[in-house]
Amino acid sequence: MSPDQRAVPFIVVVTNPGSDNEVTKRIESLPDRHSLADNIWLVRSPLLVKDLTDELGMGDTHLGTGIVFRLIGTYWGRAKQNTWDWLSRAVG
Numbered sequence: 001m002s003p004d005q006r007a008v009p010f011i012v013v014v015t016n017p018g019s020d021n022e023v024t025k026r027i028e029s030l031p032d033r034h035s036l037a038d039n040i041w042l043v044r045s046p047l048l049v050k051d052l053t054d055e056l057g058m059g060d061t062h063l064g065t066g067i068v069f070r071l072i073g074t075y076w077g078r079a080k081q082n083t084w085d086w087l088s089r090a091v092g
Contacts, residue, residue: 007032007044009071009090010052014039020064023057034086036079042071044090 012027014020017039027033032044045052049068050059057063075087 006046007090008046009087010043010045010049011069011071012041012043012052012056012066013069014058014064014066016065020057020066023064023066026056026063032090034083036083039066042083042086042090 014023014027017024027041027043030043030045034042036042043052047055049070053059053068054061056066056068058066058068071091073091075091
């Protein structure tokens with residue numbers, strides 16, 4: 001199984017985006033991410049949710065504040081085409 005196949009989708013919400021610049025930099029350094037808003041991203045990672053939260057600096061390292069949700073299969077709404085393309089590829 002390739003690393004890409006083990007990566008699962010998450011929603012990352014930075015709750016204090018104006019002050020949490022290091023967290024934002026870490027999110028933007030992830031290879032598979034899609035920005036929904038200034039403080040919300042879709043990301044894929046092979047990490048567990050707690051490990052991803054820690055890696056981004058919103059857990060035990062206390063660089064910033066935010067929440068990571070694992071995205072499991074069902075989604076609906078209205079968005080730009082590139083968002084649907086990312087979701088289709090990441091969630092299936």
